[in-house]
Amino acid sequence: MSTAMNQKKLNETISFVLENIDNSRIVLNSVASIRDQLIDLTLEKQEISEQDFYKISSVLSTQSRSPLWENYFIKKHNCERVNKNEDRGDLRKNGRYYEYKSSGYNLDNSVHMLQIRPWQDCGYIIQSVSDDGATTFVLTHAEMMLEMKKLKASPAHGTRKALEDNKTIEYMITLKRNSVDWDRWINNYRKEGDIF
Helix, strand or coil: CHHHHHHHHHHHHHHHHHHHHHHHHHHHHHHHHHHHHHHHHHHCCCCCCHHHHHHHHCCCCHHHHHHHHHHHHHHHCCCEECCHHHCCCCEEECCEEEEEEEECCCCCCEEEEEEECCCCCCEEEEEEEECCEEEEEEECHHHHHHHHHHCCCEECCCCHHHHCCCCCCCEEEEEECCCHHHHHHHHHHEECCCCC
16 A cells, blocks of 8 residues: 555656646756856845745755855855965854855755865854844854764765875765754854854
């Protein structure tokens, strides 16, 4: 019985996707066409709310929306972009350096933080983005190193053999939303209003 119900749901899902695929392509192409204007429409022209900014941009691929969310954060908080050659994160504010990471809606309901570089001398700004807006966490370098241990960070790239002598390994960690770790992050690192 369970298999038959799963097959029925699968067939309904496939039918729904096929019936709506042209509309989803139109939405994606429309959002992509205004991608570069979304920040100004939100911050300068105030034609759309921050909530709508995140909702609209969430249909983009991770590779498109992550830099957009980073640029939005930098402009909203009047930060200075850091040159990649400095190897100190993505942005600077009040003389401090920060690496910016964002994670939107996904099926496993987790915040995925990729390419954490422990050798960089900087703090971390992590944003969990949903249709309701962004939940912002700010961690010092020491706090992130502690969280990497607690959340069992693993190398983001490469095989164990390739990483043996590598001193600049990039790591990844996952924070499950609505978990004990999520609650701990909310209590210890969440920032609202004045981030800096």
